């Protein structure tokens with residue numbers, strides 16, 4: 001099933017994200033995670049791609065497992081650390097495993113000066129163009145409500161986002177954010193430059209103080225005072241912090257849906273229990289928007 005056909009106006013969708021294990025030995029547990037998350041009946045499950053294509057075989061394996069569970073898979077694919085032909089060969093392997101949806105990404109730049117080399121993609125936009133030419137993929141891209149860290153400013157970032165939409169992106173999934181106003185502002189600015197494809201709101205339930213620190217360190221995402229107060233008050237008590245993080249994510253999603261955002265993507269981080277709790281908190285909110 002192509003994800004673009006699920007993202008209909010007037011229909012709320014909630015999707016989830018998982019990541020593959022670094023080693024093949026982690027696959028049995030990862031498959032259990034897939035089954036537990038698929039049982040929650042998300043609209044689709046996305047499977048991340050290791051930086052530089054490191055655990056590519058595990059990504060393919062897990063995305064295929066998601067499809068076997070009867071849930072559409074969205075396979076992430078980064079292009080920054082491989083030759084173009086190698087990247088396209090991976091896309092063909094996804095297709096051969098029944099995967100119709102690809103989130104086309106550049107990936108983070110290597111820390112050494114090995115980028116860019118001849119024969120490599122420089123930006124996600126170029127990969128999107130080639131995937132589109134291959135014909136049968138539904139293609140997603142990444143977007144950044146607070147601007148991508150490398151961008152000189154948000155306006156420039158948005159122009160490059162528009163290029164991705166024009167190259168054939170069927171939808172965008174946003175980087176996580178913790179302040180909904182930043183996302184609303186981004187949606188207005190995206191519309192203003194002529195981006196009309198669906199934009200999925202990326203929500204990360206932060207359930208521990210350690211996870212919060214790591215996440216902010218890696219992405220530089222703004223954490224509102226209101227969220228920091230939860231960490232100050234509950235951060236040293238894991239069970240309470242987990243409950244507070246789930247409540248915060250739930251509240252964010254309810255506010256988004258109340259304000260007309262229809263597509264929510266939960267960064268479930270291989271924690272089916274957290275995803276289950278959030279979806280259970282939202283059951284009435286979601287069913288009130290079902291056909």
Ligand code: FAD
Pocket residue numbers: 047048049050051052076077078104105106107108109122123124125141142143144148149150151156157158160163164173174175176202
């Ligand atoms: P691009 O769209 O290429 O943008 C990268 C930077 O280049 C931006 O600053 C942009 O403004 C600029 N730019 C774009 N086009 C041009 C141009 N034509 N000329 C000049 N500048 C340009 N990483 C992984 O390794 N694996 C994953 O599975 C993964 N999943 C992700 C999922 C989501 C939803 C998001 C938001 C990010 C994900 N990432 C993942 C991280 C992502 O790879 C990084 O954020 C990466 O640095 C940028 O990727 P991109 O596809 O957004 O790149």
